[in-house]
Amino acid sequence: MLASTSCTTTATELITGCFITATATTTGSYCPLITVDPVNYDLGDDDNVYGDLGPTVKTTYSASVIVEKTPYRVSSGYVTIDKTAYSIPPVKSISKTKLAGTSAIIIPSSVGSYISITLTNIKTSSTSYEKATTTVFPSSKTTSSKKTSSKTTSSKSTSSASKTTTSYPTNTAINTGEGYCFVDRSGYLSFSLDEARQGIKSFCSSNYVLDPDNTIGQADAVEEDGYNVVVSAKWAADQSGCDDKDSFTFADDDDSFGDCLDAWNTDFFCEDQHGDAEDSYGGAYVLDSPVGCVLFSLYAYDTSSLALMARPNSGVALLGPPAMNITHMGDEPIWEHGNKTSGSAAWSTSKDTSSDHPKLFSVAEVGKFLNGSSKAA
Numbered sequence: 001m002l003a004s005t006s007c008t009t010t011a012t013e014l015i016t017g018c019f020i021t022a023t024a025t026t027t028g029s030y031c032p033l034i035t036v037d038p039v040n041y042d043l044g045d046d047d048n049v050y051g052d053l054g055p056t057v058k059t060t061y062s063a064s065v066i067v068e069k070t071p072y073r074v075s076s077g078y079v080t081i082d083k084t085a086y087s088i089p090p091v092k093s094i095s096k097t098k099l100a101g102t103s104a105i106i107i108p109s110s111v112g113s114y115i116s117i118t119l120t121n122i123k124t125s126s127t128s129y130e131k132a133t134t135t136v137f138p139s140s141k142t143t144s145s146k147k148t149s150s151k152t153t154s155s156k157s158t159s160s161a162s163k164t165t166t167s168y169p170t171n172t173a174i175n176t177g178e179g180y181c182f183v184d185r186s187g188y189l190s191f192s193l194d195e196a197r198q199g200i201k202s203f204c205s206s207n208y209v210l211d212p213d214n215t216i217g218q219a220d221a222v223e224e225d226g227y228n229v230v231v232s233a234k235w236a237a238d239q240s241g242c243d244d245k246d247s248f249t250f251a252d253d254d255d256s257f258g259d260c261l262d263a264w265n266t267d268f269f270c271e272d273q274h275g276d277a278e279d280s281y282g283g284a285y286v287l288d289s290p291v292g293c294v295l296f297s298l299y300a301y302d303t304s305s306l307a308l309m310a311r312p313n314s315g316v317a318l319l320g321p322p323a324m325n326i327t328h329m330g331d332e333p334i335w336e337h338g339n340k341t342s343g344s345a346a347w348s349t350s351k352d353t354s355s356d357h358p359k360l361f362s363v364a365e366v367g368k369f370l371n372g373s374s375k376a377a
Contacts, residue, residue, distance in 0.1 A: 054118035063088065063109045067102055074109075087322040089216055097323045098221065098228070098303075106323075168236070168295060170286040173350035174263050179283035181270035182299050187319050191222075191229045191300040192279050196268050197360050198222050198329055199231040199298075201369070204251045204260035205333035206325065210235065210294065212245035217295075219324035229300045231264060232321050236286045236293040246291035248346040254370055259347035261361045263287070267298035269358050276358060291346045 063074040065088060067081060078085040079099075086099045088106060095106045171177030182188040203220040210218060210233060217234020235245065251257040269275060270283030282299035301319035327333065361369075 054116045056113050057116050058111060058113050061110050061112055063091070064107045065097075065099070066105045066107065067099060071107075074106075087216060089323045096326045098223075098320065098326060103223075103326065168284050168286045170236075170288050170293065171266070172288050173348045174259060174266065174287060176350045177266065177285060178273065179266045179270040179285040181281065181283045183271060183281040185281070187301055188281050189227050189300040189302060190279050190281055191227075193268070193277070193360065195222050195224070195229045195300070195329065196231075196264065196280065196282075196298060198327060198331070199229050200261055200264050200360065202325070202327035202331065202333045203231045203233075204257055207252075208233075208250045210248040210250070212247065212292070216322050218250075219321040221320075221324045221326055223326050223328055227300050227302050228320065228324075230297065230321060230324065232297045232324070233263070234295055236295045239293055242288060242293035243290055244292065246346075248289065248291050248294060250346075256347055257370065258366045259349060261366060262349075262359060263296050263347075264298045265359050267296060268360060274358065287348060289346045289348050294346075 065072045065074060065079045065081075072079045072081055074088045077088060077090075079088050080086075081099065088097075091106050091108045093108060095108075097104050097106055166180065168180045169178045199220050199222045202222075203218070206218075206220065208218040212235075214235065217232055219230055219232035219234075221231070222229040233248075233250070236242070239245070249256065251260045266273070266285050267283040268280045269277055270280065271277070280298075282297070284295060284297040284299075287294050287296060299319070303320070
């Protein structure tokens with residue numbers, strides 16, 4: 001648009017007292033146009049100044065772990081943090097866990113695309129990762145022992161990180177037999193009945209399946225101030241005399257969900273299998289199931305013990321599991337009936353109710369929990 005170089009009088013008016021001072025008027029283009037260089041000023045999809053960078057290929061990005069807002073890459077099942085390698089279980093969705101007493105988030109591996117740059121005039125960068133000087137293993141070596149002819153009085157032996165041997169009773173049913181009690185054992189803490197119930201409900205609501213090749217087991221932990229209450233299940237180190245391993249499904253229907261809730265009664269009431277304790281140091285036992293022998297453990301530990309374990313030659317046994325899902329008191333876990341995975345019926349129960357242990361959950365409580373899960377689903 002060009003400004004006019006001539007003026008036409010359209011009206012006149014006599015003004016007294018105040019005067020308007022005329023100003024200069026600029027003539028010419030109000031919005032001058034310039035030529036845009038598409039290479040230097042308008043790079044976009046149509047520009048090809050670098051040529052063909054290279055082919056686009058698909059790749060699998062490794063899993064990662066986020067600890068205190070910092071991501072760490074998982075390599076060969078381990079993540080290295082401060083020169084300590086921690087075992088990371090494979091996950092299919094974003095999961096919470098704890099490493100060295102610190103909350104962490106596991107991001108599963110994924111498949112994506114990237115450009116494989118082949119041009120020699122473009123330099124690509126690579127990332128190196130520190131090497132671990134200490135490794136926290138998912139499981140320890142074991143010292144095997146044969147079961148006796150009576151399964152209810154047999155035991156399985158394992159050796160911990162401190163190289164002390166523990167023999168766990170082997171039971172043929174979840175409602176009979178004894179447990180190995182953790183009372184007076186170094187590192188174990190007392191916890192309440194309500195804390196045990198919270199952890200067990202969380203575990204059984206997670207639709208876990210213990211596959212034959214799982215080396216670290218499944219675990220949930222109630223996170224408290226300075227300590228964790230752990231509910232765990234993993235393959236017994238000694239499988240001699242046991243049935244062949246098959247996928248152990250913990251809660252794939254209403255009946256098995258109820259059995260799952262009862263699986264740690266033996267551990268909580270370890271010191272008195274016919275008592276009514278309100279707190280416990282927990283315990284452990286091996287269940288000789290139709291799909292292999294599984295170690296069920298219930299205990300609490302000071303979270304500072306994991307930090308001690310990370311120190312070379314500390315001589316402190318690792319009490320916390322290598323990976324666990326976290327819950328808190330007051331959380332309301334929901335068992336989703338439609339989220340079932342394949343596996344074999346695994347629970348073993350005795351019909352002889354005369355030797356039944358006390359239960360952490362009444363029949364009415366189990367029914368109420370299942371009814372609530374059904375409505376939620």
